[in-house]
Amino acid sequence: MLAAEAKTEVEMHAIEHATQRLILRYAGRHDPEVVRQTVDQLTDLYATAEVYAFVPVLIERDARRILDEPVRSRR
DSSP: OOHHHHHHHHHHHHHHHHHHHHHHHTTTTSOHHHHHHHHHHHHHHTTTOSOOTTHHHHHHHHHHHHHHSOGGGGO
């Protein structure tokens, strides 16, 4: 396995764990699919980041910010 592949695998694992934490945190407020879509959109935004080490943390932080917004303001 190449180092780049291992890095991607580790990061994707971290993003999946963050997704699970977010699903638990927002249970009752947001459908799990909405949480997953939010994480997927943010993952796409960070896909071209030059330094990817902190991307899973940034994705989780940004997802919380988005999911904490009142529903009416996200139109």
